[in-house]
Amino acid sequence: xGAIYVLWLxxxxxxxxxxxxxxxxxxQPLLYLIALGYGLSPVFRRGGEGNYLEFVAPGVIxxxxxxxxxxxxxxxxxxxxxxFLKETLVxxxxxxxxxxxxxxxxxxxxxxxxxxxxxxxxxxxxRPAAASGLPLAFAFLALIxxxxxxxxxxxxxxxxxxxxxxxxxxxxxxxxxxxxxxxFPLDHLPGFLVVLxxxxxxxxGVDGLRGALIARGHFSAVLDLAVMGVLAVALTALGAWxxxxxxx
Amino acid sequence: xxxxxxxxRKFGEFVAVHDISFQVERGEIFxxxxxxxxxxxxxxxxxxxxxxxxxxxxRIDGLDPTREPTAVRQRIGIVFQDPxxxxxxSAWENLDLHGALYHxxxxxxxxxxxRLLELFGLWERRDELVKQYSGGMMRRLEIARGxxxxxxxxxxDEPTLxxxxxxxNQLWTHVKQLNQDEGVTVFLTTHYMDEADRVAGRIAVIDHxxxxxxxxxxxxxxxxxxxxxxxxxxxxxxxAIREEVADASDQMRRAARAWRGR
Numbered sequence: 061x062g063a064i065y066v067l068w069l070x071x072x073x074x075x076x077x078x079x080x081x082x083x084x085x086x087x088q089p090l091l092y093l094i095a096l097g098y099g100l101s102p103v104f105r106r107g108g109e110g111n112y113l114e115f116v117a118p119g120v121i122x123x124x125x126x127x128x129x130x131x132x133x134x135x136x137x138x139x140x141x142x143x144f145l146k147e148t149l150v151x152x153x154x155x156x157x158x159x160x161x162x163x164x165x166x167x168x169x170x171x172x173x174x175x176x177x178x179x180x181x182x183x184x185x186x187r188p189a190a191a192s193g194l195p196l197a198f199a200f201l202a203l204i205x206x207x208x209x210x211x212x213x214x215x216x217x218x219x220x221x222x223x224x225x226x227x228x229x230x231x232x233x234x235x236x237x238x239x240x241x242x243x244f245p246l247d248h249l250p251g252f253l254v255v256l257x258x259x260x261x262x263x264x265g266v267d268g269l270r271g272a273l274i275a276r277g278h279f280s281a282v283l284d285l286a287v288m289g290v291l292a293v294a295l296t297a298l299g300a301w302x303x304x305x306x307x308x
Numbered sequence: 309x310x311x312x313x314x315x316x317r318k319f320g321e322f323v324a325v326h327d328i329s330f331q332v333e334r335g336e337i338f339x340x341x342x343x344x345x346x347x348x349x350x351x352x353x354x355x356x357x358x359x360x361x362x363x364x365x366x367r368i369d370g371l372d373p374t375r376e377p378t379a380v381r382q383r384i385g386i387v388f389q390d391p392x393x394x395x396x397x398s399a400w401e402n403l404d405l406h407g408a409l410y411h412x413x414x415x416x417x418x419x420x421x422x423r424l425l426e427l428f429g430l431w432e433r434r435d436e437l438v439k440q441y442s443g444g445m446m447r448r449l450e451i452a453r454g455x456x457x458x459x460x461x462x463x464x465d466e467p468t469l470x471x472x473x474x475x476x477n478q479l480w481t482h483v484k485q486l487n488q489d490e491g492v493t494v495f496l497t498t499h500y501m502d503e504a505d506r507v508a509g510r511i512a513v514i515d516h517x518x519x520x521x522x523x524x525x526x527x528x529x530x531x532x533x534x535x536x537x538x539x540x541x542x543x544x545x546x547x548a549i550r551e552e553v554a555d556a557s558d559q560m561r562r563a564a565r566a567w568r569g570r
Contacts, residue, residue, distance in 0.1 A: 066408040074396045077437075143392030147453075150356055151409035152381040308358060 063153040064161040071135075071165025075172070082173070085128070089177045092120045093184045096243070109245060117178075117186040118197075118270040119242030125174035125201055126262060129208040130233055132166030133216030137225055146308045159303040163213060163296065167205040174201045188273045196281065197272035203288040204265040210295035217302035241266050246278040261291050309334045309461055309493045310355065315364035317350050324350040326517035327364070332510075337487055337494040339508035341501070341541060344550045347517040348497040349389060352465050355495070356386050369460055382410065385459030387450050389466045389497075395439035399430055399449050402438060403456055410457035417456070424452040427482065444475035451479060455486065462486070464496040468503060476500075480507050501538040511537075515545045 075082070097113030097120075104112035139145040148158050188194065211232070219225050239253075240262035249257065257263050268284030271277025277284065310332035317325040325347040332338040342348050353359040354366060357377040366373055373380045393402050400421065407417035425431040428448040438446060447467065454462060464483070468476045484507055486492050498504055504511055505525050512522045521528055521544050525537050532543040 062408050062411070066405050070394065070397065070401075070405060073401070074394075077396055139394075142395070143388060143390050144394045146358070146388060147392040147406070148409065150358060150381055150384075150386055151406075152378045152411065153409055154378075 063157045067161025068165040075169040089120045089124050117181040121178050122266045124177040125170045125204045128173045129170035129205045130212045133212030136216035159300050167209045170205040189275050193272040200268040206292045210299040213299035214302045311367040313365040316362050318362045328519045335491045337508050339504040339511045340497040342514035346514045384461045385454035386463045387454045387467045393438045398435045400434040406453045428452045461493045505537045513544045520544050
């Protein structure tokens with residue numbers, strides 16, 4: 061258990077020390093909130109869907125968590141290339157504990173990043189419908205972080221070099237983001253998009269988050285929770301399996 | 309302390325280590341010499357539980373690294389060929405993390421950390437991030453870290469690569485002292501013959517995955533009729549330069565070095 065804690069703490073310390081990156085990484089979500097939230101709001105309102113900033117803010121918060129948790133896999137490749145991974149793998153600690161410690165750390169930082177963007181969204185004019193939804197919203201953010209950190213770990217354990225990781229990530233990140241419910245409502249979609257949005261895990265995360273924050277979920281919270289919960293367990297198991305097979 | 313019988317390791321068709329056997333006694337300093345690609349690092353990886361052998365038997369302090377990796381890991385300290393510190397943590401944090409991973413109780417950990425940092429001349433700069441350290445300081449920190457959990461066997465895989473003569477001298481002085489004062493068994497590899505000559509009791513020369521000679525420095529010289537260990541080494545392994553293919557890690561490390569402006 062000690063190993064899990066110290067590796068978790070390591071990720072948080074590294075995160076806290078990268079203040080410049082943290083601040084810089086808030087720029088993109090802010091741009092999305094302003095350009096999309098305010099830019100598309102008139103059209104969205106004319107379509108009878110209400111305030112678009114309110115609608116898209118949960119999507120942008122989820123996007124932040126998605127990006128930073130997926131890219132935690134880079135840290136794994138980095139640690140492997142620069143030897144620190146080897147230092148942890150020869151320690152008298154089960155590999156599973158090492159993987160769990162790293163995953164908790166990466167998911168925590170992704171979660172913090174998401175909360176920072178949520179604060180930015182509030183500054184930009186976003187207001188959650190009721191404070192009572194906040195704990196559930198937090199739970200959904202945490203699930204998104206765990207699910208995609210596990211994906212990052214799986215890819216990061218399988219590939220050896222940075223270029224390969226970037227390539228796979230580019231193939232994954234954008235489709236996961238754009239083909240989820242982050243940017244548009246799930247009603248009245250053309251058939252193929254209905255299929256694509258439903259097989260995208262992020263759809264359920266964003267939908268749950270939106271339900272909790274502004275009471276505009278498409279599916280029930282129970283369904284969203286169930287899908288994300290099952291995925292979190294299954295993908296973490298897959299990540300642990302790949303991680304156990306790393307040879308240094 | 310280390311007992312290796314008929315150890316073989318293959319990577320596909322390639323035989324990296326071919327049927328080697330040797331023993332290292334408790335309290336001995338044992339050197340493994342060989343050209344690049346001879347099988348030194350593969351052997352160390354097997355001895356330190358990082359790689360399973362294809363065949364043969366390995367015992368570390370009586371334990372099988374494949375079947376009891378955790379117990380073996382608790383008994384060994386390793387300084388890897390390439391750096392393995394977290395550069396975004398301070399020296400103190402790197403040691404503290406290591407101590408926690410090796411289950412060194414907090415109070416004991418603190419005391420030993422202070423003693424080791426003082427011993428290796430890093431105490432004053434313990435709170436600086438490791439990325440601000442020089443190559444020599446990083447190496448010293450890695451050795452200090454390898455000793456933190458009081459291992460019975462210390463593995464040093466080319467520990468002096470890229471170090472200046474001062475740091476090298478300091479390192480070997482510490483290693484010899486440790487070996488004498490605390491009876492730590494040392495298993496090392498190096499490319500510098502003078503170092504092996506100076507610190508090692510016995511030397512094994514490995515080439516193309518086989519041990520071609522094993523004995524004290526004097527025995528190796530006598531066997532080959534050479535005046536120095538370097539000559540003996542060349543007589544045993546030939547003068548041809550070995551081809552090695554850079555893998556993804558090497559390329560990345562080079563790119564990262566260029567990127568950091570070194």
